[in-house]
Amino acid sequence: MDLGEILRILRNRWYIVVPMLALAVGLGLGTYVLVPNTYTTYTMVSLLAAPTTSKAAAVDTGQDNPFLNFNGSLVATADFLGRRLQSSDTVLQLKAAGITEEYTVALAENAQGPFLTITLTGGATKEHVLASANQLVKVADTTLTEIQKQNNVAEKDRITLIQVIPPQKPETESKEKLKLVIVAGGGTAALAFVLTFVVESIARARRRKRLGGEEVTTAAGAAAAGPDIEGTMVLQLPPKPKAAVAPVAPPQRPLPPKDEPIADAEKTQRLRLPSRPVGSPPQDNRKQPGQGAPQQRSGGAPRTGAATTYQSNGGDRRGQDAGRVNGS
Template identity: 40%
Template sequence: MGREGKNTMDLAEIFRVMRRRWYVLLPGLLLTAALGAAVLLLVPVKYQSQSTVVLLNSQKATAAYDGNPFLSTQTSLTGMADSLARNLDSDASIKDVKAQGLTGTYQAKLADNAQGPLMWLTVTGTDKAAVRKSDRILTAYAATRLKQFQTQQSVSPRAMIRMMTIVPPQNAVAQTKTRLEYLIMACLLGFALSMVATFFAEARKRPRSRPQPDAPDARPAEPEAQPATGRRTAGELEELVEEQTVALRQAPRWSRSADAEPAAAESPAHRSV
């Protein structure tokens, strides 16, 4: 309960500060909204189209299978597919497909988790219609490039590896992940700066607390030393004690007997005779 109450008080204090310093927070939020709008305008939506092709064995190699290429799959076909993908990503191939009208960027690679010589041909761009068209250009160029490889090696047509399109170029799909990431980052940054400015203004406006004076010492005051003039010497103290002792030994005058008084009176008379 104590922790929950503390958190509630902290949140309440934050909202109170935001309400008091609205004139600082509001411009910051407006700038954050403007920053988000700028991201939406400056970061265009990207579209992506993809096709899938497979390399098939030659007609000569499939003669033993009645010409069925899917029954004759060799490991060498996967190696050839990897070599073709690397060649398509080279600068020379990029220049060739650009000359044929391809726009945007593309990538040729072996299909993920494929159990055969399957390739993905992917094109990315900002124009939806142009992206699909470019993917068609790339797919046709891949088949042409495969044939050029084998022609350079003087391979007979019946012994050439063939290419077949398994999945034709698909409709371009919007890729909003990157744009959304930039938008979220811009909004979080703007909101954080707005909150920092708000609490900075609050700290500047609050009066600074003055240091409290130190509390008086509660220890009892030590008795002041008496001046040396009020002290008595040892001899004076002994004389005072003797005088008090003598006074205590003498009987009081009212307790003396009446007979003693005439005797005391006669004694001087006898002395005079």
């Protein structure tokens, strides 16, 4: 099936294609309008060493600054906190608290310290996404403190949490929305094409079946046809015999007329023999007017020098005497 036939089928079944395409466009627009937009934002927090640790480091360096003391133990603590925030119990508690957006907590890429990136996706409005991000930062700080309290860590030895990057302006996330639009509109359009070719296939099958039944009826050659729907009797007449054509005689060669025999050029040969040399007859032997035939010599040779002609016909070449002159 080539492109031309596909277009012809779509044109013939326009009463299926056009309504289905209109429905596909309507579903696509309706999905785009009804499905709410989703937004995404992120924030970053960091862990700081305990005051006692900073003071112990200040004895050696002379600087009591917690931002100068990012050791490996803080990175392990940050990873522990991120896994705790993504546990099932914490997710349920946050949903009960009003944080309905999906979020992920992970160590910052290419970071050499205890930095956690918190990403939120969803929300009906941008304001709600920003509020959920700030609330999630507070929950992370509270969770870190509770973990240390449960392990009887003194307050002076507790690790603290600080917000490095505040929640950024939410951006519209159109990827998921476009997926729904494509599924609604594109799926309906594909269904239209499939339905069109299914209907065309069924119609062709019925047409072939009907034509096959007509061929069987014609081959049977029923003499008495059944009544038509309107009551008309249809009679099938035998075909008319073809008129006999007289055979054409092959062309014959015309025969020559009987009174004028004509020698065949292919079978007749004429031979003309030269006359025999004879001497001049004496004057007294020449034919005189009123006298008979000239006398012959003792050897039987004629006195005159006339020529003799012989004729040979076809396969018989025995040299029959066609014409004699002077009695020879």
